Amino acid sequence: MVHPINKQSLSSGKTTHNRALSLIFHKMAECYRYMGTEERFRATAYENVSRVLANMKEDISEHAGSVEELDEIGGIGESIAEKIIEYLQTGKIKTFEELKKKLPFDLLELMDISGFGPSTLRTLHEKLGINNRDDLVKALQENKLNKLKGFGERKLTNMKRALKMEKSNNRMPLQLAEEEGARLLRLIKSIKAVEKIALAGSLRRKKETVGDIDMVLVAVPRNRKRIVEEIIRVIQPQKILARGTTKLSMIVGDRETQVDIRLVHDYEFGSAMLYFTGSKEHNIRLRTIAKERGMKINEYGIFDVKTGERLAGETEEEMYELLGLNYVSPEKRIDAESVETKD
DNA sequence: GGGCAGCGCAC
DNA sequence: GTGCGC
DNA sequence: GCCC
Numbered sequence A: 001m002v003h004p005i006n007k008q009s010l011s012s013g014k015t016t017h018n019r020a021l022s023l024i025f026h027k028m029a030e031c032y033r034y035m036g037t038e039e040r041f042r043a044t045a046y047e048n049v050s051r052v053l054a055n056m057k058e059d060i061s062e063h064a065g066s067v068e069e070l071d072e073i074g075g076i077g078e079s080i081a082e083k084i085i086e087y088l089q090t091g092k093i094k095t096f097e098e099l100k101k102k103l104p105f106d107l108l109e110l111m112d113i114s115g116f117g118p119s120t121l122r123t124l125h126e127k128l129g130i131n132n133r134d135d136l137v138k139a140l141q142e143n144k145l146n147k148l149k150g151f152g153e154r155k156l157t158n159m160k161r162a163l164k165m166e167k168s169n170n171r172m173p174l175q176l177a178e179e180e181g182a183r184l185l186r187l188i189k190s191i192k193a194v195e196k197i198a199l200a201g202s203l204r205r206k207k208e209t210v211g212d213i214d215m216v217l218v219a220v221p222r223n224r225k226r227i228v229e230e231i232i233r234v235i236q237p238q239k240i241l242a243r244g245t246t247k248l249s250m251i252v253g254d255r256e257t258q259v260d261i262r263l264v265h266d267y268e269f270g271s272a273m274l275y276f277t278g279s280k281e282h283n284i285r286l287r288t289i290a291k292e293r294g295m296k297i298n299e300y301g302i303f304d305v306k307t308g309e310r311l312a313g314e315t316e317e318e319m320y321e322l323l324g325l326n327y328v329s330p331e332k333r334i335d336a337e338s339v340e341t342k343d
Numbered sequence B: 001g002g003g004c005a006g007c008g009c010a011c
Numbered sequence C: 001g002t003g004c005g006c
Numbered sequence D: 001g002c003c004c
Helices: A007-014 A016-035 A037-055 A067-070 A078-090 A094-101 A105-111 A116-130 A132-143 A153-165 A174-189 A221-235 A266-277 A281-294 A315-321
Strands: A196-200 A212-216 A239-243 A247-252 A257-266 A295-298 A302-304 A310-312
Touching: A007 A212, A016 A037, A016 A078, A016 A116, A016 A266, A037 A078, A067 A078, A067 A196, A078 A094, A105 A116, A105 A132, A116 A132, A132 A239, A153 A239, A174 A196, A174 A212, A174 A221, A174 A257, A196 A266, A221 A239, A221 A247, A221 A257, A266 A281, A266 A295, A266 A302, A266 A315, A281 A295, A281 A315, A310 A315
Parallel strands: A212 A257
Antiparallel strands: A196 A212, A239 A247, A247 A257, A295 A302, A302 A310
């Protein structure tokens, strides 16, 4: 089989600093999240920079002539600029080294696993003395978590599954995801009360690898309970992570693919598709623009902040239009810069 | 110096 | 109500 | 932490 040329791999030789720094800032973000809610915005800031670096085409050292130069990059401010320069000059970031000493650092990598947030990890550390992944696996085997408050059966099952799966990188190549997506669409379309269903997320954006499969389903509320039951019946997921009347999250197939389905009204289809297609950066940019215009945007539509009136949401096109933006095709909804104001 | 999204589901 | 993921 |  012929593989398409991968841009990332072409430039990988020049972006080694980006990768290393992206990882460090990701780890620092985890440290701050672990420290508690008062640090959560700091954590977000570090996570943002981590993502910016991961997506950057050229090596960060090309912009690292001065703090001022780095500061021009969105998401990077004075403090992180200094840390980037420190890293390029010394190979280390002192603040990071100190965080490592201060916190149960090996434990924090578990935050990369779905279901493990800061609070959960603090409880595990403080109540059971768990310091790393191995400790946790052992504690789970010995059923030591069962007594803990807030650790119900479903949560434990999900934790065990996530822990097992996390070892293998579960992102699949686009083509495989497209095949699986088409298969699921076919099955769900066979359900009578489903008025409409479409793929969203990174699969719709045609990202080169896809982590999970997102779908938006249109149905009236009175049919939703039955639809969810029917979906489970025809798809026969390996696991159900969460099920309600507006949301279904499950693990499907031998590859253990996570599938998330949102159930919405027909008039919310556009806003739900826009929202769940992402990317995250693109959404944040849209939110900011909406706010500048006195509007608020979410998966249910665009609203006038003052009156609360719903202004749009049936189609994506009308939403971009309302915001005074050119329509952006899903494939191009990559970052904040992919949003263009109309002239 | 204030805002940084806010909602559904598990518990 | 809190934690978590999205 | 960053942005406005």
